Amino acid sequence: MSGFLYSIALQLKLDIRSRSLLVTCYIVPLIFFLLMGGIFTSVMPEMKTTLTQSMTVMSVSMGAFIGLPPSLTETYSGDIKKVYKANGVPLYCGVLAMFISAFVHLMIMSLILLLLAPAVFGAAVPGSLPHYFAALAVYIAVSLGIGCVLGLTVKSQSKLTMAAQLIFLPSIMLSGILFPADLLPDFLKTAGKLFPAPGGYACMLNDGLRPENLWYMLLLLCLAAFLCAILLKKQSAA
Numbered sequence: 001m002s003g004f005l006y007s008i009a010l011q012l013k014l015d016i017r018s019r020s021l022l023v024t025c026y027i028v029p030l031i032f033f034l035l036m037g038g039i040f041t042s043v044m045p046e047m048k049t050t051l052t053q054s055m056t057v058m059s060v061s062m063g064a065f066i067g068l069p070p071s072l073t074e075t076y077s078g079d080i081k082k083v084y085k086a087n088g089v090p091l092y093c094g095v096l097a098m099f100i101s102a103f104v105h106l107m108i109m110s111l112i113l114l115l116l117a118p119a120v121f122g123a124a125v126p127g128s129l130p131h132y133f134a135a136l137a138v139y140i141a142v143s144l145g146i147g148c149v150l151g152l153t154v155k156s157q158s159k160l161t162m163a164a165q166l167i168f169l170p171s172i173m174l175s176g177i178l179f180p181a182d183l184l185p186d187f188l189k190t191a192g193k194l195f196p197a198p199g200g201y202a203c204m205l206n207d208g209l210r211p212e213n214l215w216y217m218l219l220l221l222c223l224a225a226f227l228c229a230i231l232l233k234k235q236s237a238a
Helices: 001-018 019-043 045-049 050-075 079-086 090-123 130-151 157-173 185-191 196-204 211-237
Strands: none
Touching: 019 045, 019 050, 019 090, 045 050, 050 090, 050 130, 050 157, 050 196, 079 157, 090 130, 090 211, 130 157, 130 196, 130 211, 157 185, 157 196
């Protein structure tokens, strides 16, 4: 147990020094927030009521789908995996350490957005902060679960970048956070519901943490955990 906690602490230190994590989890989301937040609240002042939730969904999605998978691919497609196996360290320890570290960073970024949105753009504060953070934790976990599946499945960094964008962009564009989903054709609205962002966004809205919004998120989380277990078992046998 102490070894596992040490690996989490070590991963947190490594992530703090990581330029790619700094860019995907902090710098780009903040730039996007400052630019798009100003545009949205000027063109559509009513978006102040949901600005915090929409920018948080975008930031979490970027960190989970674009920031986390390359680290996993590098670890489990190279020499680090051999070090794990040579020292008898279970392969799941690396995944869990990266998952928890990324979870902490995304939660910190979300807290920064929660504090900045009302101060900079006069955005509304979520009605119930405990419900908001509970929904946020679920969405971060689901998104990171999908990111782990990506990182363990795709072995090439170039292919991984393409696969991550194929999940990130539709998830954001079809979620209703950039513009009302009602403006989309019916088939795109249906396709958008397959991604986690619409469910996460709905859960984070006031009174949104309800079974009809939550069940699909939990299903995706269980599916991602199941696929990660299978992929790690194959990695161990290889």
